[in-house]
Amino acid sequence: MAKNPSEPRVSALGRVGAWVATPQLRVRLGIRAVLVFAVLLFIYYVSTAPRFFSVTNATNLGARTAPDIILAVGQTMVIIQAGIDLSVGAVLAFSGSLASVAYCYWGLPVWPAMLLGLAAGALLGFINGLIITKGRIPDFIATLGMMVTARGVALILTGGLPVPSHLTAITLKAYLPQEIIWLGSGDILGFPTGALIALLIVAAGWVILMHTGFGRALFAVGGNREAARVSGINVDRTKIMTYTLMGLLAALAGLVLVGRMNSANALMGDGTELQSIAAVVIGGTNLFGGEGGVIGSLLGALIMGILRNVLNLHNMQDFAQRVVMGLLIIGVVLFDQLRRRYGA
Amino acid sequence: MSSSLILRAEAIDKSYPGVHALDHVDFDLYEGEVHALLGENGAGKSTFMKILSGSLPKDSGRIFLRGQEVDIVGPYHARELGIGMVYQELSVIPGLSVAENIFLGRLPKRKPLGTVDWSEAMSQAKRILDDLGVDVDPRERVGNLSMGEQQLTEIAKALSMKAQILLLDEPSSALSDEERERLFSIMRGLQERGVAIIYVSHRLVEVPQIGQRVTVLRDGAKVGTLPVDQADEATLIRMMVGRELREKFPKDEIQRGKEILRIQGLTVRGVLNNLNLNLYEGEILGIFGVLGAGRTDFARALFGVDPIDSGEVFLNGRKINISCPSDAIELGLGYLTEDRKDGLILRLTIPANITLASLKRISRLGFLNQGEERATAEKYVKELDIHTPKLDQKVEFLSGGNQQKVALAKWLCSRAKVLIFDEPTRGIDVGAKIEVFRLMNDLAKQGVGIIMLSSELPEVLAMADRILVMAGGSFTAEYARGQASQEDLMRDAVVK
Numbered sequence: 001m002a003k004n005p006s007e008p009r010v011s012a013l014g015r016v017g018a019w020v021a022t023p024q025l026r027v028r029l030g031i032r033a034v035l036v037f038a039v040l041l042f043i044y045y046v047s048t049a050p051r052f053f054s055v056t057n058a059t060n061l062g063a064r065t066a067p068d069i070i071l072a073v074g075q076t077m078v079i080i081q082a083g084i085d086l087s088v089g090a091v092l093a094f095s096g097s098l099a100s101v102a103y104c105y106w107g108l109p110v111w112p113a114m115l116l117g118l119a120a121g122a123l124l125g126f127i128n129g130l131i132i133t134k135g136r137i138p139d140f141i142a143t144l145g146m147m148v149t150a151r152g153v154a155l156i157l158t159g160g161l162p163v164p165s166h167l168t169a170i171t172l173k174a175y176l177p178q179e180i181i182w183l184g185s186g187d188i189l190g191f192p193t194g195a196l197i198a199l200l201i202v203a204a205g206w207v208i209l210m211h212t213g214f215g216r217a218l219f220a221v222g223g224n225r226e227a228a229r230v231s232g233i234n235v236d237r238t239k240i241m242t243y244t245l246m247g248l249l250a251a252l253a254g255l256v257l258v259g260r261m262n263s264a265n266a267l268m269g270d271g272t273e274l275q276s277i278a279a280v281v282i283g284g285t286n287l288f289g290g291e292g293g294v295i296g297s298l299l300g301a302l303i304m305g306i307l308r309n310v311l312n313l314h315n316m317q318d319f320a321q322r323v324v325m326g327l328l329i330i331g332v333v334l335f336d337q338l339r340r341r342y343g344a
Numbered sequence: 345m346s347s348s349l350i351l352r353a354e355a356i357d358k359s360y361p362g363v364h365a366l367d368h369v370d371f372d373l374y375e376g377e378v379h380a381l382l383g384e385n386g387a388g389k390s391t392f393m394k395i396l397s398g399s400l401p402k403d404s405g406r407i408f409l410r411g412q413e414v415d416i417v418g419p420y421h422a423r424e425l426g427i428g429m430v431y432q433e434l435s436v437i438p439g440l441s442v443a444e445n446i447f448l449g450r451l452p453k454r455k456p457l458g459t460v461d462w463s464e465a466m467s468q469a470k471r472i473l474d475d476l477g478v479d480v481d482p483r484e485r486v487g488n489l490s491m492g493e494q495q496l497t498e499i500a501k502a503l504s505m506k507a508q509i510l511l512l513d514e515p516s517s518a519l520s521d522e523e524r525e526r527l528f529s530i531m532r533g534l535q536e537r538g539v540a541i542i543y544v545s546h547r548l549v550e551v552p553q554i555g556q557r558v559t560v561l562r563d564g565a566k567v568g569t570l571p572v573d574q575a576d577e578a579t580l581i582r583m584m585v586g587r588e589l590r591e592k593f594p595k596d597e598i599q600r601g602k603e604i605l606r607i608q609g610l611t612v613r614g615v616l617n618n619l620n621l622n623l624y625e626g627e628i629l630g631i632f633g634v635l636g637a638g639r640t641d642f643a644r645a646l647f648g649v650d651p652i653d654s655g656e657v658f659l660n661g662r663k664i665n666i667s668c669p670s671d672a673i674e675l676g677l678g679y680l681t682e683d684r685k686d687g688l689i690l691r692l693t694i695p696a697n698i699t700l701a702s703l704k705r706i707s708r709l710g711f712l713n714q715g716e717e718r719a720t721a722e723k724y725v726k727e728l729d730i731h732t733p734k735l736d737q738k739v740e741f742l743s744g745g746n747q748q749k750v751a752l753a754k755w756l757c758s759r760a761k762v763l764i765f766d767e768p769t770r771g772i773d774v775g776a777k778i779e780v781f782r783l784m785n786d787l788a789k790q791g792v793g794i795i796m797l798s799s800e801l802p803e804v805l806a807m808a809d810r811i812l813v814m815a816g817g818s819f820t821a822e823y824a825r826g827q828a829s830q831e832d833l834m835r836d837a838v839v840k
């Protein structure tokens with residue numbers, strides 16, 4: 001069993017490493033080049049967009065992206081604990097519609113009406129959590145079901161008509177109150193209220209994730225559910241709380257959106273569930289849980305919002321914009337994957 | 345031996361970081377031979393099989409097939425060379441039919457569209473199964489078959505690729521007596537056709553029934569190869585465990601205190617049978633058992649991870665009810681899992697992992713006191729000598745030994761008074777092992793009661809004040825410190 005001293009002991013891994021070293025470097029450089037190109041392109045389009053750097057546009061941009069940012073914060077928490085919520089758009093529509101219907105048709109005072117909307121959103125989120133944990137149904141399926149159901153309930157509630165509307169059998173008691181309109185279209189010292197609320201939610205989300213036991217539990221559950229359980233974390237309760245919070249935030253986003261449009265309807269927020277997921281993923285949160293944060297999601301939502309805004313200013317038609325947004329999502333995540341794989 | 349040499353392995357060497365898994369192992373195999381491969385857990389059997397089947401690269405050494413040197417580059421290559429492997433964990437796909445599993449990825453096609461030729465697939469599968477003497481419908485879903493029949497499906501799959509060498513890694517561990525008999529008769533049939541078989545098993549009694557020769561590995565090195573008529577059970581056990589205790593076991597004598605934990609009649613139907621034990625302050629209670637004895641099931645049941653069917657647990661004489669791990673933690677229990685990755689959140693930092701079981705204590709109104717968290721973590725990093733470039737390091741970037749220390753720190757932080765260590769030294773190097781043993785001593789001195797579940801004979805013998813032997817979900821023997829030999833424990837641990 002004598003070892004041959006002249007034979008160099010190169011491990012197989014070492015040989016593989018040597019073999020890919022050069023191409024890997026090439027890929028790494030390539031990734032950086034494309035990234036720089038993309039950023040330059042983005043800057044070019046932003047800087048050449050007519051009226052991008054105007055106060056009106058900035059205000060408009062802030063107000064428009066506010067609901068997206070609020071949803072993205074909730075979705076970040078859901079995704080960090082290794083879940084996903086497809087129902088946020090529908091919950092947004094239902095809650096916004098409910099609050100509006102309660103005020104305009106049922107004659108509820110403004111604050112109870114808004115609280116009713118928020119509570120309804122939280123309740124739907126709570127139900128999501130309950131179905132997922134106690135019913136042991138995958139997050140995707142449970143929230144998909146909720147997405148369809150909540151949208152249906154919202155349609156029943158509004159009769160498929162905008163709120164407020166004169167076409168309903170019920171007599172209209174009031175138009176939307178100033179308080180709700182202020183949420184979406186008002187301002188505080190010149191800053192759009194919605195945007196300020198969104199930033200407040202981002203800050204709250206950051207505090208929850210980084211400075212509370214609940215936030216820590218989210219990372220633990222998403223990083224390794226079994227290990228979290230063995231470490232004494234109540235996984236079910238953590239999940240239910242997360243989805244409840246998500247529902248509450250969806251309802252808040254709904255109120256802001258109603259305020260901006262000065263009208264509610266059961267079909268609003270269609271597609272925002274996927275947009276919020278895209279913002280979270282673009283922001284660098286791991287779609288399989290355990291890693292991420294709300295600051296990234298804020299940036300993700302802003303990038304998408306700015307891009308949409310810039311394309312609008314460039315007069316690109318909506319159909320083509322969809323193509324660009326889709327490619328953006330794939331592109332960003334693809335870059336992230338390549339970057340991780342090749343360490344660029 | 346009259347038949348010809350089919351496989352020869354020369355000085356196969358393989359190291360993992362911190363572990364010399366195979367130390368220049370020589371091995372040969374003749375046509376039509378069943379060659380048994382024995383050894384304790386971690387002796388290197390599975391590593392050796394994986395190298396032969398191409399799923400692991402060797403560091404050095406040479407492999408000859410029929411006298412010709414080959415460099416096996418991957419599982420596909422091994423199959424082309426006529427080496428078929430049946431893994432310990434089945435790799436059949438339960439939702440597919442027997443025939444589909446046998447021809448997975450190679451189903452016969454019908455021209456011109458390349459659609460699957462089902463009648464051909466079924467008849468070919470039928471022929472292979474008939475050849476094996478297996479009475480299974482090739483159309484049957486594999487999920488509907490018994491464990492034994494699934495195993496035979498895997499063997500049929502290996503043979504369908506014209507395997508001349510069959511590697512069986514503990515095929516009998518999940519089989520009933522009847523199924524095992526059938527497997528043996530099939531193996532004999534294959535032998536007559538010249539197929540050579542390497543057979544890994546924990547059941548010593550099987551060796552003379554089926555093998556011609558037996559090779560024993562220990563700590564990655566070959567102890568010897570014997571013809572089976574010279575390999576009685578006592579000889580094999582001695583070869584398997586007869587190492588000198590080169591590793592240091594720094595066991596201190598500690599006066600045990602009052603009873604801290606008592607378990608009466610703990611039962612999980614079909615898994616754990618009426619387990620009774622008591623544990624005293626400052627005591628290290630060793631529970632020895634081989635793979636599948638139910639050690640981990642016991643730990644999980646006690647800690648509330650899995651539900652129990654019956655049984656009572658008393659802590660300091662008071663009856664307690666543990667229905668989930670957080671109950672257990674609240675009561676002062678801690679559980680170091682067998683696989684560190686089941687107990688750690690790898691993507692979180694050292695402080696986050698250490699305080700994970702004590703979140704309530706370091707929080708005020710739900711807000712983490714991060715100053716206290718860091719200070720706590722810093723204290724344990726120092727006390728346990730956790731090597732890390734920075735305190736906020738993610739645990740996934742630590743070595744195995746340091747990860748184990750973080751896992752232990754978590755339970756120190758939660759102030760556990762009863763600690764369950766499941767294979768505390770699995771996969772960590774000798775230096776870290778000694779440190780873990782020292783920590784066990786220190787804890788015992790502070791009055792912590794320790795249950796140490798292990799399949800490593802030397803460490804149980806050296807570290808435990810008392811040893812329970814576990815087999816088939818029951819405790820089969822109890823020894824006081826110094827009363828048992830390695831052979832005793834092995835005998836009691838082998839399922840009769």
